Amino acid sequence: MEYAKIYNQAFASFSEGEFVNLVAMLTALQNQLFQLPGGDIFSQILTLVIYAFIFISIFYGQRIQLYIMLREVEGSLYKLKYIRDEGRRIAIETIKEIGKPQTDPTVRVDRFLEYFTISPQSLDPAGVVWKLEHILDVRDTRFKDEVKLIAPAADETQANNLENTLEAAMALNYIYKVIRHYYLLGKKTLSLYIIMQIQMILPMVMREAEAYASALKAFAYGQPIGDGVGALVAAKLMHGYPVRKIPKDCVVATVPFEGRTAYVIKAEGPGGNVGKPGDAIKTIIEENEGKIANIIMIDAALKLEGEEIGEVAEGVGAAIGGPGVDQFKIEETILKYRIPINAVIVKEDIGDAVSPMRKEVFDSVDKAVERIKQVVLERTKEGDKVIIAGIGNTIGIGQ
């Protein structure tokens, strides 16, 4: 063919070693692939374009890929910014609506969003739990005071909800800033690896951000969230019986249950609150001088993809998330008195856990109660005392 000759001439300067082979191969390939009608100027232009394309992708392929990745991250960053701004707006609006502040809360909210907590040094891990607890207590007090200042008219329930709302807004702000940091760093250095790292985890980060965004809305309105399923189970069991407060921010009711005496514990609702179930369980155990036959904890747990939402499963151990202080305390106490501990979990994914409770999760409450009954019947004798602790954020759930 005529143009094959032209290219052999054009690349004569490269005609050394294997490169010639490559060109010959490509030419042969092109002869077979691009048999367009007529060997005229059009097909020559087309072949030129194809060669240009091949060389561009050889030498600039990575660069192009890098820009595509950057664009992808940019798109997500744009969305994150939108979510962050929405969260901030909802938080401020809710504060204005129920807090009735004298001055504009925007400045204070913006300052609050930048709030940080330094976790204790764990180089010498002995006793780090107590340090962590102390730091978290300080943080909690500080947040509560801040909310009281921003929203003086809010009652306790509303203040708790506002605190949760602001915390979600804070998380969104932080996610946005971290992604922006890596995006700008990647743009500045044009390092494929920096951009690749952020692009790889982006789907997870976006899911988390969306979860926080819907959590924020639920908190602002005071709607029960998926994580509250444990608290809801406890509420169902204790409803109608007298409740009393126990440390910290928890309530307990003594409920006759299948011939046993059940101490049902949950965080005090209906404000957004997880309480300190570790302290509550410890208090009840010590009140009974360790004479507790069994502890059953109910909590929401993250499901694996493919598992059904609202599935109820059963196991052993302290079913409680968070920073680990409460789990540690519970384990310490039950070790001291050698009390067996069982767990009933309701499965949901991260998005469902923090957004308004889904019907499937709500319906699983009855199944969970049935499971608890079974465990109590199998694991304890009549007349025994058991602790049933519903773990989770009790927002929108009374008792």
Added chain:
Amino acid sequence: MGQKSASSSAATKVSSFVLLIIFVTLAVALAALVLAVQAYSIGNDVVAVYLLFIGFIGVALSTYVLFQTRQRMMRLRIETPPITTTIECKKCGFKNVREFQRGDYIFKEVEPCQKCNEKMLITAIYREVREKGKTSFPY
């Protein structure tokens, strides 16, 4: 939500320039396709093939980008599914389902029952998600 429309219009503002480019490309591509038909009818086969080629690539590219931007805009909205509150009368079993209102919580005592004047109780608050295209997954 009133503010939602405002912020989503900001999202469309950014992409309006992109949209213009997409539509221009689409128009050019369609013109190329028309020209291709014309060229074919006068018997200029070679030109027709190239115009067809250009036209198809143009159409494919612009519709792809258009679809992508549209999808991105759709994804930007934080949707809030309706949340329902179920109120029940313990005495006569009268049930009332309404939309969630701020201040509702599970086990809250609300207005008296229409039938027996007993105080009613909120027994459920949840959202119903319609599963979009639940695929049969054999494993």
